[in-house]
Structures are given as structure tokens and as C-alpha cells.
Amino acid sequence: MTETTPASSTTSATGETGAARAVPASAPGTSADAFPEDFLWGGAIAANQAEGAWQEGGKGWSLADINQFRGDIPLAKRGNKEMTSDRVRFHMEDTEGRYPKRQGIDFYHSFDEDLELLAGTGMNAFRTSISWARVFPEGDEQAPNEEALQYYDRLVDAILRHGMTPVLTLSHYEMPIALTQKYTGWYSREVIEFFERFGQVVLDRFADRVKHWIVINQINLITHESFNHLGVAADKVDDLASAKYQAVHNEMVSAARITRYGHQLGKDLQFGVMLCHTLADPISARPEDLFAATQQNQMQYFFSDVALRGAYPGYAWRHFRDRGITVEFGEGDERDLAEGTADLLTFSYYYTSAIDAESWEAGDYDGFRNPNLEASDWGWTKNPLGLRRALNEYWDRYQAPIMITENGLGAKDVLEADGSIHDDYRIEYLREHVRAMREAIQDGVDLRGWFPWGPIDIVSCSSSEMSKRYGFLYVDLDDAGKGSGRRIPKDSYAWYRRVIASGGARIE
Numbered sequence: 001m002t003e004t005t006p007a008s009s010t011t012s013a014t015g016e017t018g019a020a021r022a023v024p025a026s027a028p029g030t031s032a033d034a035f036p037e038d039f040l041w042g043g044a045i046a047a048n049q050a051e052g053a054w055q056e057g058g059k060g061w062s063l064a065d066i067n068q069f070r071g072d073i074p075l076a077k078r079g080n081k082e083m084t085s086d087r088v089r090f091h092m093e094d095t096e097g098r099y100p101k102r103q104g105i106d107f108y109h110s111f112d113e114d115l116e117l118l119a120g121t122g123m124n125a126f127r128t129s130i131s132w133a134r135v136f137p138e139g140d141e142q143a144p145n146e147e148a149l150q151y152y153d154r155l156v157d158a159i160l161r162h163g164m165t166p167v168l169t170l171s172h173y174e175m176p177i178a179l180t181q182k183y184t185g186w187y188s189r190e191v192i193e194f195f196e197r198f199g200q201v202v203l204d205r206f207a208d209r210v211k212h213w214i215v216i217n218q219i220n221l222i223t224h225e226s227f228n229h230l231g232v233a234a235d236k237v238d239d240l241a242s243a244k245y246q247a248v249h250n251e252m253v254s255a256a257r258i259t260r261y262g263h264q265l266g267k268d269l270q271f272g273v274m275l276c277h278t279l280a281d282p283i284s285a286r287p288e289d290l291f292a293a294t295q296q297n298q299m300q301y302f303f304s305d306v307a308l309r310g311a312y313p314g315y316a317w318r319h320f321r322d323r324g325i326t327v328e329f330g331e332g333d334e335r336d337l338a339e340g341t342a343d344l345l346t347f348s349y350y351y352t353s354a355i356d357a358e359s360w361e362a363g364d365y366d367g368f369r370n371p372n373l374e375a376s377d378w379g380w381t382k383n384p385l386g387l388r389r390a391l392n393e394y395w396d397r398y399q400a401p402i403m404i405t406e407n408g409l410g411a412k413d414v415l416e417a418d419g420s421i422h423d424d425y426r427i428e429y430l431r432e433h434v435r436a437m438r439e440a441i442q443d444g445v446d447l448r449g450w451f452p453w454g455p456i457d458i459v460s461c462s463s464s465e466m467s468k469r470y471g472f473l474y475v476d477l478d479d480a481g482k483g484s485g486r487r488i489p490k491d492s493y494a495w496y497r498r499v500i501a502s503g504g505a506r507i508e
Contacts, residue, residue, distance in 0.1 A: 035441065035504035040165060040449025041496075042125030043118060043472075044406050045107070046172040046217070049458040051131065052104035058145040060137025061177040063228050066091035069098045069464040069479060083227040084235045088180060098480065100459045100466065105475050106485065107458075108151070112158050117473055117487055118455055119162040122500035126164040127405055127451050128155070129172035129217070130202050132195070139176035139194050140183075144201045152202075156209050166210045167405070167451070169274075170199055170258070171251075172217040173228045173461070185231025186247035189330060192254040199258035207265050214346055214405065215255040218276040220303045222248050223365055225462070242326045252306055253333050256340025263340075272346040273307035274405055275300065277390050280355040280367050288357035295319070296355050296365060301397070304345055308398050310338040323363075344448070345394055348406030349387050349433075351380040378410055378468060384432035391440035391447060401446045407433055408453040410460065410468040413490065421474050421490035430492070431507045438504060452496075456487065472496050 048064035068091060091097070107114060115126065132139070134148040159166040175185065183190055199215070221229055222244045230247040237243035259271040279297045282289040298315045305313045311334070320327060353367035373381040387407075394402055409429040413421050430452065441447055454470030457477075465479045472493040476483040498506050 035438065036448070037503070039447075039504070040125035040167075040403065040451070041123055041500045041504075042127060042164070042167065042449055042451040043121075043123055043455030044127035044167075044451040044453050045129075045456070045458055046169070046174075046461070047107075047129045047131040047134070048101050048104075048172065048174050049454075049461060050104045050107035050128070050456075052102065052106045053108035054102040056108065057134065057147045057151055058137060059131065059134040059148065060139075061092065062131065062133035062174045063177055063180070063231055064101045064173050065099060065133075065177065067099065067101050067228070067464045068094075069100050071465070071479060081224065081226055082234050082240070085181070085233045086235070088177065088233060092177070098464075100464045100479070100481060103459075103481050105456065105458055105477065111155055114456055114473075114487065115158050115162045115164070117489075119164065120489075121455075121472060121493060121497045123455070123496075124164055124500075125167060125449060125451065126159050127167040127169065127214075129169040129174060131174045132171060132198055133174050133176040135201065136176060136194070136198050137178075138182075139179040139198075140190070142197075144198075149201075149205055152206070156206055160209060165212065167212040167214065167403075167449075168202075168206065168210050169214040169217050170202060171195070171215065173225070175231045177231075180231040180233055184233070184236045184243075186251050187230070187232045187237060187243050189250055192250050192257070195251075195254045196257045196261075199254075200261055203258070203262050203265055203269075207262070207269060211266075211268055212270050212272070213262065214272045214274045215258055215342075216251060217274055218348060219248065219251065219255075219273065219307075220275050220278065220300050224276075224278075239326070241323065245320070245325050245327050248303070249327050249329075249333075252303070253330070253336050255307070256310075256336045258340070259342060260336070260340035270343045272344045272403065272405075273304050273342040275304055275345070275347040277347045277349045278353070278365075279390065279393070280353050281370060283354040283356040283368055286357070289355070292355055292357040292360035296360055296367075304394075304398070306337060307342045308345065308400055310341045312337075342400075344401040344403060345398055346403045346405040347390070347394070348453070349390060349404055350407065350453075351375075352383045352386040353381070376409060377412060378463075380410070382409070382429060382432075384429075384436045387433055388436040388440045388443070391437070391445045392443055395440075395443075395445040401448050403449040403451070404437070404447070405449075405451045406453040407450065408470040410470050412467055413457075413469045413474060415474060415476065415488070419488060421488060423490045423492050426470075426490070426492045427495045430495075434499060434504060434507045455496075 135144045232247050234240050262269045278300050280293050282293040302316045354370050355367040373383050375381050409426050456473040457469045457471040457475040460468040466477050474488040476486040
């Protein structure tokens with residue numbers, strides 16, 4: 001129904017009266033409960049956290065294969081933020097440590113059954129990644145591993161058969177580890193061409209069936225997950241801070257080349273840049289803190305500014321000068337970035353943080369926990385209103401379609417004696433984020449889809465544990481990899497089914 005201004009007449013600034021004007025048909029907000037009919041209600045995983053089968057099908061070593069689970073160290077120190085060549089060799093030769101991503105949840109063998117269960121929620125989209133190390137085991141081969149491509153043929157066909165739109169990520173912490181040894185990961189310009197070759201092979205194979213692509217997962221996490229992301233061993237470069245930005249520059253150039261190639265393949269192919277939402281609030285109203293938050297956020301926008309606008313912004317060059325960071329452009333890089341811009345913005349949203357001027361100046365970009373927000377067992381704040389704000393800010397900045405490609409609550413779920421899993425805390429978290437999305441759509445944001453992270457429990461990215469669970473489906477495996485592996489629906493499974501069946505109207 002078309003909305004009109006109240007009353008039968010209006011009064012102008014000059015005092016004249018006239019007939020009320022109808023709200024334009026293009027205005028958002030015609031229904032307080034409505035999501036678009038073609039909205040993608042999905043779920044997202046990554047190959048390295050789910051597939052397992054790390055030595056099957058011709059797969060090579062990937063960066064994720066050396067992510068060790070260490071339950072005896074603090075959460076903040078788990079993960080592979082930085083790594084030396086010696087540590088890489090140690091983990092590859094280690095026979096005592098636990099490396100859960102090598103096992104995953106055996107999705108490599110169980111994907112058809114798992115997808116059938118997930119389809120039971122009514123999900124109409126599914127995001128996963130194509131393991132670079134599975135398709136090009138060493139990374140620099142001329143020809144791909146055909147057995148890997150046949151596996152992904154079966155996987156994509158299964159996603160479609162179960163009524164879901166596939167959304168594929170090309171790089172999700174799955175760089176062949178050989179590229180960190182023979183080369184210097186993304187710091188080496190040779191890797192631009194290696195990844196471009198991988199992307200072209202995958203697009204040639206799947207573009208007829210897959211129309212939605214994310215080239216690089218969470219491209220802005222170069223300080224939080226730098227080795228997992230970039231594969232740059234700290235001992236192989238003289239200036240690690242500059243090396244990280246040089247590496248991500250090379251990554252952005254390669255992503256732009258792949259995007260341009262994809263657009264040449266078909267106008268119906270959509271390519272997204274993906275951020276991890278890390279925009280910070282100022283810790284106080286002090287002017288210095290306000291400006292520190294502005295600067296921090298600019299350097300998070302940097303990655304999407306380049307991908308969506310096709311050039312480095314001035315604030316980035318100022319940041320590099322102030323921090324003594326050097327980034328070198330190769331011949332043709334400017335043209336590649338300008339010609340290979342992304343079609344949509346995608347991002348993960350888990351938490352928000354705050355920052356002060358002192359932390360910014362010291363180069364501590366992790367920030368503080370907002371004292372006004374509750375936090376999960378892993379210290380991640382819960383801020384659904386922040387999602388509405390993020391959606392509005394991204395939309396205002398880019399006017400590009402948006403998908404939320406990760407969102408969720410990691411928690412320690414309990415399998416009851418009767419086989420049930422009551423995860424009301426997850427339902428509450430997700431409900432409020434759906435509400436925030438609904439409000440953002442009413443604000444006029446062009447939101448195309450929502451992909452809760454780990455709709456089936458998978459190995460944690462940052463800590464390599466199973467006990468940090470996100471799923472609607474419980475997987476009976478513990479941190480030691482022991483258990484039946486059985487899949488069991490949680491209470492949130494039925495909740496998500498109701499949400500999807502109602503088009504987002506029923507969220508209670």
C-alpha cells in the first residue's frame with residue numbers, strides 16, 4: 001500500500017497549502033517485517049575448517065594444516081598471527097601436536113548428507129571455499145589437480161541439488177604452504193600470477209553454475225591473522241610492517257585481475273570484496289580519541305575503497321608516510337585495480353571494539369572491549385545495533401549491494417542426556433541481528449543475504465578448537481577429535497527454519 005503524508009493538505013514554508021504528496025514507490029519501508037523475496041538465507045563454512053581429508057585427493061599442505069590446538073595457553077595467544085620459517089618446519093614435522101583442521105568434520109566425505117540436513121532449515125544459499133592447496137598442491141604448477149576439481153564439481157552440484165545458491169570463496173586461509181617456502185607468500189609478486197591462474201581455472205570450471213564469488217576472505221585482517229592470510233614468514237623480510245602491506249597490495253592486484261576475467265566470462269557473475277567488520281568506536285568523547293577512531297576506520301575502509309573504487313585513497317598514503325611503510329606498485333597495477341572493481345561488499349560481523357589515541361599511535365589496533373556491552377566466553381562483544389550502524393555506513397559510503405557473509409555466536413554447547421542441545425543464547429544473539437538487518441533494510445540499505453557462520457559445527461578458525469561452536473547442527477567431536485561425529489539439530493535449527501519460512505517475519 002502506498003504511504004502518504006498525514007492529513008489532506010500540507011503547508012509550505014511560505015504558508016501556502018497544497019495537496020499531500022505520495023511517498024515515492026521506490027522508498028524503502030513498505031512493510032516493517034519484509035525482507036526481499038529473493039533474499040539469500042544462507043550459511044557459511046570454509047574448506048580448511050570442515051573438509052578434513054588433508055592428505056587425500058592429491059591435496060598439498062596448506063597454511064591451515066599447521067594451525068595447532070593448544071588448550072594450555074590463553075585464548076588471546078592461540079593462532080598463527082606471525083610465524084617464522086623454523087616454526088613452519090616444526091609444525092610440518094611435529095608428530096605429537098594436535099592439528100584439528102587436518103581432520104575437520106570430514107565434510108569432504110559427508111558433504112551430501114550435511115547439505116541435506118542444512119537444507120532442512122530452508123536455507124537457499126550456502127557459502128564455502130575452494131581450497132587453493134587442493135587444486136594447486138604446490139601453488140606454482142602449470143596444470144591443476146583434476147581430482148580436486150572433480151570433487152568440487154560434486155560439491156557444487158550437491159549444493160544446487162539441495163536447492164541452495166552456491167557462494168564460493170577463492171582464498172580462505174588455504175594458500176599452499178610451498179608458496180611460503182619457495183617464495184615469500186603474497187609478498188612475492190610471482191604469487192600474483194599463481195593465484196590468478198588458480199582463479200581462472202576455477203572460474204572456467206564453475207562459472208556456468210556459480211554466479212556469486214568472494215575472491216579474498218576478510219582481506220583487511222593483515223594484522224590479526226597475518227601469516228594465515230598472507231603466508232609471509234617474519235624472518236624472510238626486513239620490514240614486516242611494510243611487507244604485510246606489500247603482500248596485501250599484491251593480493252588486491254591479483255583479485256582485481258580475477259574479477260576482470262570473471263566479468264569477461266559473463267555479465268551475470270558477481271564478485272564481492274570481503275571485510276571483517278572491525279570499525280571501532282572512540283573509547284571516550286575526547287577529541288583525540290574521536291580522531292583516532294576515524295583514522296583506525298579509514299584504514300579498515302582502505303581495502304574496500306580500493307576494491308570498489310579502484311584506487312588507493314589519499315589517507316592511506318598519509319598513513320604509510322607517517323608509519324614508515326613502503327608499498328611499491330608494479331607496472332600495470334594501477335590499471336588492474338581500476339579495471340577489476342568488485343560488484344558488491346560482503347563482510348563478517350561478530351563484535352565491535354573501541355580505541356583511544358594512545359593505542360592508535362602505538363600501533364595497537366585490537367582496541368578495547370566496550371564496557372557497555374556483554375561479551376561471549378571468548379571475549380567478543382555482542383552488539384546487534386552495531387550491525388545496523390555498519391550496514392548504514394557501508395551503504396552510505398559505497399551504494400553497492402551488501403551481503404553479510406559471516407555472523408554468529410561461538411559458544412560451549414551442551415549435549416544433554418536425551419540428545420537435545422538447548423542454545424537459547426544463540427537464538428537470542430541471532431534474533432537481534434536479524435532484527436537489526438530488518439531495520440537496516442527499512443533504512444534503505446540494499447542487503448542481499450545473510451550467511452550465519454558455521455551452520456554446522458566446524459573447527460574454530462582462530463583457536464583450532466571444536467568446543468567453540470556456532471552451528472544449528474551439533475557435531476559430536478571434541479577438541480581431541482574424539483566422538484561419534486554424529487550430526488544433531490540444536491534448538492536453533494528449528495528457530496532458523498521458522499525465520500526462513502516466514503521470510504524473516506517470525507524471529508521470536
